[in-house]
Amino acid sequence: MATEEQEQIGEFLLDEKTLREIETMKGAGQWSIVWRRIKKDKMGMLGLYIVIFLILMAFASWILLGFDNWLTKQGALLGDPANPASLNNLYIELWLPGMPADSPLVLFQHPRHHFPELAKLPPSFAHPFGTDGIGHDMVSRIFFGATVSLALGFIGQMTTVIIGTFLGSIAGFYGGFIDEVLQRVIEILYSMPGFILMIFIIVLFEDVNIPGGRYAVVVIFFSLIGWGGTALIVRSNFFSLKQQDFVEAERALGASDMRIIFKHILPNSLAPLIIIVTLGIANTIFLFAALAFFGFGDPNAVSWGDDLNKWQNDLLDYPWMPMFPALFIFFTVLGFNLLGDALRDALDPRLKD
């Protein structure tokens, strides 16, 4: 507790709490300090929990759907592996030790299987999120839609960041002509509203047949046009770092350019990159959901955006059908935004309000 005298002198004396904080941080690595700061940020932790929950959900649904035959053979899922028409094609069932084999716990229905007689049911115990217009169980659609919705955001953002980092490093390190060209290209890419340019590209390239379907085209073009922001930030970081002494020292030791770029300067500009990735995933997921909402997604894919697109006009009559996919998109974007803000505050406390 600060004494009265300390309070009078005001900010110039460190109170006990700050002193203790300095004590604990002595000798700690950068990442453990960052982690400690995030742990203190309640909103940031909430974001982290949301993100972890969603990632686990996406992984679980991917494994359950992608490896269902293998899991059945291992005995984790019920069903006859020899008979392709067994229950396993309709339900994802969980076998827990001690449960009778003839009444398995039906966790989720197969996302592509629908029961026409069960269409448009409001939320109930059997279907917590209700059923949609042609009889899909909404919980199952949401659960299995997590894979595509999150994977698109991750892959799209990671590729743009990798391309942007590479080009930004080269331009920032060498400067000169390469830098000029890169800046002009970014200028052009930046003048196009991303959403509008993506629609233009999707319409032009919707007939392309590549593995992965229409979303593969979307991700490829997204990463080809979206790297400008990352490249600019990495470039300016390189400009300020390349004149510093540790780079000079490394050069005097005879290190190659590539070694200096990737071993020495890049790790020093990692903090902004982490922030770009986290906040960028939120924007990317939002962009892909928006594209799907306006009919430029893949109608055959199981994803939140496409479900939202299918049932958007039923909002007034059957509000649960579009509401739950939209809610999950909202939570995902919120989680990544909260985590990104917390990471920004923790990695660069100067920016903190």
Add this chain to the structure above:
Amino acid sequence: MSLKGFIIRRTIYIVPVMLGITLMNFTLINVSPGDPVVVRLGLIHCDHDDCYNAAYNGEAIEMGLLDTDYYTVPWFKRYVSFVNDLLHFDLGNSWYYTQAGEGIPIAQIISERAIYTVVLNVLSFFFSLLLATAIGVVSATRQNSFWDRSLTFAMLLGYSMPLFWLAKLLMLLSFQLFNFTGVANKDAFRKPLFLNPTFYKYLILPTLALTLGGLVFMARLVRSQLLEILRQDYITTAKAKGLDNRAVIYKHAFRNGLLPIVTIIGNSLPGLLAGSVMIESVFGWPGLGTVFLEGALFRDYPMMMATNTIFPLLFLVARLLTDITYVFIDPRIKY
């Protein structure tokens, strides 16, 4: 150099960027799979190949892909003629919007529809700027108070809400409260537009949605900029010499905070334009955004090409205005 020289230089600078953008669009159309002529012909009914070939060649000549001797026109010639047409404000005829079997000239469609987009965007931009300033000032001056916390949290929620879904929710809310969904119909756009009370009635919900969309991220910016400035030494000086809070904030802090805010708002304009496309589409507002989206859904190539030229142009002009605004806000800026 004079201010006039600066403005002229910045205006001329738009030209190479626009050339780059049109070249990119042009290349994208050219490398995309599928034959635009086949798309254009659609399900034409032909008994034998000769009839189809004749129709195909006729269409290709009309589209400028073949010359009159049935030779393929090289791409750079087509690009030069495209830019030439563009400079004469000839954007070609639409494939989707037709009148008596003939495509309506795109320039005509755009000049008719632009007014709706402009009214919607200018109104909501103005409102969101005003509200964002108010919210930012309230939050920054009472940092960590109840109001600051709840406003910041509300802004974060709004920031994470997909804009198109926010519009849908507004629609649902208005339907429950007033039995009015706000989806535009023909009555709303009867001429004369600005004397038509129905027009204003249908303007409310789209403007509200777009205002909220812009507001949530502008308010965050205003708050963080103001907070940074309030920590500067000259603010302490201003307080120390006995100025009241109002004068400190509006005369000293806010003016200096304007510059970064103007920068970021200028850079975020493509986002606002994209938001306007979404809002227009949800509410059936017949502006440029709806024209663009419908054209895209029905593969109206000339229309997409035209809108993809106009949106960047609007953005570049807006950024030019931002740059000119700088000079007036900050006397230190050299041009």
